[in-house]
Amino acid sequence: MFNLVDMNRIDRVSAILIQLQSRRVVKAIDISERFNISLRTVYRDVKTLEEAGIPIIGEAGVGYSIMDGYRLPPVMFTREEATAFLTAEKFIEKLTDASTTEHHKSAMYKIRAILKTAEKNLLEDIDSSIEVLKSHAQLRVNNKDHIQTLLNSIAKKNVITIDYFAHHSQEHTKRNIEPIGIFYKDSYWHLIAYCRMRNDYRDFRIDRINNVLVTETIFNNKHPTLKAYIAQTAREQELDMVVIKVDKQIYSYLEQQKYYSGFVSEKTIGNQIEMTFLTTSLEGFARWFMMFGDKAEIISPDNLKERVAVIASAIAQKNLQFSNSY
Numbered sequence: 575m576f577n578l579v580d581m582n583r584i585d586r587v588s589a590i591l592i593q594l595q596s597r598r599v600v601k602a603i604d605i606s607e608r609f610n611i612s613l614r615t616v617y618r619d620v621k622t623l624e625e626a627g628i629p630i631i632g633e634a635g636v637g638y639s640i641m642d643g644y645r646l647p648p649v650m651f652t653r654e655e656a657t658a659f660l661t662a663e664k665f666i667e668k669l670t671d672a673s674t675t676e677h678h679k680s681a682m683y684k685i686r687a688i689l690k691t692a693e694k695n696l697l698e699d700i701d702s703s704i705e706v707l708k709s710h711a712q713l714r715v716n717n718k719d720h721i722q723t724l725l726n727s728i729a730k731k732n733v734i735t736i737d738y739f740a741h742h743s744q745e746h747t748k749r750n751i752e753p754i755g756i757f758y759k760d761s762y763w764h765l766i767a768y769c770r771m772r773n774d775y776r777d778f779r780i781d782r783i784n785n786v787l788v789t790e791t792i793f794n795n796k797h798p799t800l801k802a803y804i805a806q807t808a809r810e811q812e813l814d815m816v817v818i819k820v821d822k823q824i825y826s827y828l829e830q831q832k833y834y835s836g837f838v839s840e841k842t843i844g845n846q847i848e849m850t851f852l853t854t855s856l857e858g859f860a861r862w863f864m865m866f867g868d869k870a871e872i873i874s875p876d877n878l879k880e881r882v883a884v885i886a887s888a889i890a891q892k893n894l895q896f897s898n899s900y
Contacts, residue, residue: 586611587619591628594640601637610844651685656693657700659685664706669758671717715781717763721756723786724765728753733770733791737784746784747771752793755800756780760833766803768795775803804838804852816851816859817873819843824869835862848873860885 586609593608594600602616611619620638624630629641651659659682666678686694708714727734734753739746751767754775758764763780775797798806805815813836820828825847836853853859860881863870867886872879 583619587622590616590619591623594623594630594638599637599639604637607841607843651689651693653693653696656685656689656697660697660701661704664704668706668708670763671719671721673719673722677722715761715763717780718783720780720783720786721763723788724753724756724780727786727788728755731792731794733789733793735787735789736778738778739782739784741779741782749776750789751776751778752795752797754797754803757800757804759837766800768793768797801839813852813854814856814859814875814878816853816856816875816878817848818851818863818870819846819848819873820866820870821846824866827866831862835859856881864889 589609590605593605602613602620605611605616605619606613620630620632629644631639631641633639663678663682667675686697689697724734726732731752733750736749736751737746738749750770752770753765753767756763756765765778765780765783767776767778768774769776797803807813815838816836822842822845828849832849832851836851836859838850838852840847840849842848851859856875856878860878863872863878863882864885867882872882
């Protein structure tokens with residue numbers, strides 16, 4: 575199995591170069607966490623790239639970037655990376671909308687074009703062996719082909735006008751909004767935006783947006799990031815943010831269940847996956863965590879750790895008494 579932690583230094587330095595090319599600015603701590611190496615090692619690896627002639631710009635407190643205009647020839651993908659793209663395509667087909675699916679298919683054509691013959695044949699052979707099925711609990715939702723339009727508006731900071739059906743009032747309204755970000759939860763895509771009519775931030779379900787008109791007006795207001803907004807909303811709604819790490823070997827058992835426990839985001843750290851949740855009930859989360867707790871650890875909050883410890887102790891004591899009675 576491919577492991578970023580165990581890769582040799584040459585492969586790691588090459589992977590760092592690819593990471594630097596993938597974003598405008600990359601922080602040293604992000605590289606450190608991805609490869610599970612010290613910051614000292616990160617600095618040494620970046621220096622190796624600089625000595626090889628890569629024009630890297632480093633700014634203290636900001637991060638690393640590659641000089642504008644510098645590009646390496648196309649990168650060749652491994653078999654595992656190619657199949658990961660194919661797997662992602664299956665999810666996109668089921669969980670997004672027509673435009674997003676079409677754009678991803680176009681990107682896949684470009685990816686396939688630079689694959690070696692063996693990898694192309696592999697994708698053709700396994701294409702029919704990967705499928706994403708929606709459960710009965712997961713609803714079939716019509717996102718009305720808005721996702722790409724909304725993402726473009728977020729990137730360009732365009733004010734957009736939407737025709738929205740408000741479920742609570744059963745009314746159709748027209749809103750001028752400043753879009754911030756979108757997220758997927760419990761079968762639905764949501765748009766977080768600043769509503770100029772309400773002078774406040776609102777959560778719009780994308781399937782309830784009947785029409786989107788992108789205006790030429792650019793907004794300059796400073797808005798919180800999507801992650802910051804979700805965290806703030808959690809505090810206001812008395813939701814608790816939970817961060818846990820689970821071993822990769824059991825992660826597959828949690829993929830369907832995590833959404834029912836308030837799943838927000840995740841990232842890979844070595845042989846573990848760090849998962850963030852927003853939960854309405856620490857008690858309920860504690861009891862769900864007990865199902866796989868031997869292969870996981872709680873990062874925060876501390877009161878969740880304490881509750882799990884109390885439950886575990888009660889289980890042990892009760893079963894010990896039951897055993898001694900025989």
